[in-house]
Amino acid sequence: MDTIIAPATAPGKAALAVIRVSGPAAQPMTQTLLERPIPWIPQRATLVRLWDRGEFLDQAVLVYWKKPHSFTGEDVVEISCHGSPYIVQKMVAAYIARGARFALPGEFTQRAFLHGKLDLTQAEAIHEIIQAQTPAALEGALGIHQGKLRNKIVQLRERLLGIVAHLEAYVDFPDEDVPPLVQKELEEALDCLEQELEALLRTAPVGKILREGVVTAIVGAPNVGKSSLFNALLREDRAIVSPIPGTTRDTIETECQLGGFCLRLVDTAGRRKTDDWIEQEGVRRAEAALAQADLVLYVIVAPEPEPEEVRRLLPPPGKVWLVVANKCDLGIHPDHRDRICVSALTGQGLDRLQEEIVRQLTGGLALAKEGWITINPRHEGLLRRAQEGLQRARTAWQEGASLELVSVDLRESLQALGEVIGLGCREEILDEVFRRFCIGK
Ligand SMILES: Nc1nc2c(ncn2[C@@H]2O[C@H](COP(=O)(O)OP(=O)(O)OP(=O)(O)O)[C@@H](O)[C@H]2O)c(=O)[nH]1
Ligand SMILES: [Mg+2]
The missing domain is CATH 3.30.1360.120 (Probable tRNA modification gtpase trme; domain 1)
Structure with missing residues (x-):
């Protein structure tokens, strides 16, 4: 070196x-x-x-x-x-x-990893500690740096290793069947592992929110007051507002802090059919922002009846979806009695909207609260691979496949679990992880 x-x-x-x-x-x-x-x-x-x-x-x-x-x-x-x-x-x-x-960026931490000073999850957490944009993100990163995720993975790996060893003991004696009692025991142990993997995998969306902020798209028809709401939430005159429908063409993105979350607010062009190709591009970008969003604020007009599109639109799965009735200073149509009604102009109802956003996001966070472990996309990919290995093993087992075959699938899961903490990771993967760091870290 x-x-x-x-x-x-x-x-x-x-x-x-x-x-x-x-x-x-x-x-x-x-x-x-x-x-x-x-x-x-x-x-x-x-x-x-x-x-x-x-x-x-x-x-x-x-x-x-x-x-x-x-x-x-x-x-x-x-x-x-x-x-x-x-x-x-x-x-x-x-x-x-x-x-x-x-x-190189991250090379000091990479050397620390190579010399066994920390595992890969702890190394990644160093980057996250520095990048944390909210107290919750910091708390999560500090926990992983202390080894909470590593300990969990090591424990899961050891249990799986135990199962594989047990199974492989029978491989050496092909004439002996696995006794039913042992079979049941092994199946239960596998079940238990799968459930714990599933619980970890469920923290991925929360991890994304903590690490990258909540991508929040403000969408709706033209002129409903999306840009006005964007400005009101930011408390800043950022986007152009006008009574002419089709004012906003490009998407405008900026960050704001709300209740311990970092929101990446995106104002978008009003969704409508148009011949103006610039506006068409704006609408296309609005659709893209909607697709990427974690949280969608769908803006409609409070004094008018519920527009047909709201009834038609299904909340996309995996997103927090809030319909916001704006311009409530001009009245509230009975259709919106149970809705969040706000006025971007007077500020009425904005507190309630913000509380509702935090409430919805915290609902997801409660998941991660226990131990504050949340996984990142690299962990997610590997844990899915581990889970698939377990499922293949189970199917093979139930279909009466040979124990060798079952253990091949379980060993694949073991490999994937090991890679989470950096065991047996290819060099390119390590380089990819560390080059995201800053110089000098
Ligand atoms: N009375 C009232 N007027 C509002 C309110 N919010 C926005 N407006 C007005 O509605 C008009 C359109 O507002 P914008 O914020 O530009 O609407 P938009 O949805 O961004 O429109 P596009 O960018 O064209 O899609 C402007 O004249 C605003 O002043 C509100 O809460 N009450
Ligand atoms: Mg606008």
Whole structure:
């Protein structure tokens, strides 16, 4: 392994900047920059003056971490210098001139993973801790960083391994049938595993909401007040509002915080048939926003009867779907008596709408509340693979297939479970995970 370097703090001016060097040459390279030798006591802050070929770089605090007791598991030197981009640039250049390499995104964490300092779910959680946009997202990421998901997967894997071992013991004695009692026991253990996988898989939509925010599309016919509602929820005059139907053409997206959730609000063009090709494109984009949304606010007009399209439209599965009757300052038609009625103009009813949004989203969150484990799309793909393996094994078992065949399917599940925590993962997969990180992490 070569020695890598990168600033760990964000680019720009700040009080301090932290530069991290990891690898076998971290200490000798640093030695050549020091004004005078230091005792290199691990984990002790030392005030040093750094020079590069006769040029003074900065006075800084240096911490040395000796392998394996460091974040990466390698020798690490951390330099806290003044937060000047020029100092950072010169420091990095001084190490690169001495043979260090500028780190790839996430490479420090990748090395920590490769040295067994953390499993893949914990490594992913580091990225999520940094990216968390709400307290709930942070809480979830911290839990996974502490190993909650890893522990769960390790436990499921061990149980499955036990079942496979039990089964394979009979493979070696083809003349012996599996006793009915053992058969029943194994089936029950498999059932139990499947249910627990299912429970984890059900946290995927919540995980998506926590990690990426709630994609919230405001849709409806032209002129019903979608842009007005968008502005009212943002408390900002963001989208153009006018009495001319077809005002909004493009989708407009922006983020807002609501009740601990991060909403990614999307205002869309009014849905209608039109000959104007720009508006047609707008309507197409509105449909796309609707398809991608986690939460749909379908806006209609309160003083008018329920439009036919609302009766026709079925709430798409997996989405939270709220029909919002706007312009209630102009009256409320009896059709909407039980609806959420708001006025984007006067602000009437907006509190209730916001409460309802939070209530609906929290309904989903309650699922994840237990232990705060939610899975990401990578975990989801693997857990589905594990689940399919179990189901194939069960079918084969019930159809009287040979135990070898059953155990092949179970071993496929084992492999998938292992990959969640990074066991037996292909290198490309690992690279894909870590390259999403920031530089210096
Ligand atoms: N009285 C009243 N008028 C409203 C309300 N909300 C919006 N309007 C008016 O309705 C008209 C259309 O509002 P927009 O927000 O542009 O409607 P839209 O749904 O975005 O329209 P398109 O972008 O054309 O699809 C404007 O004249 C708004 O002032 C409301 O709550 N009460
Ligand atoms: Mg509009």
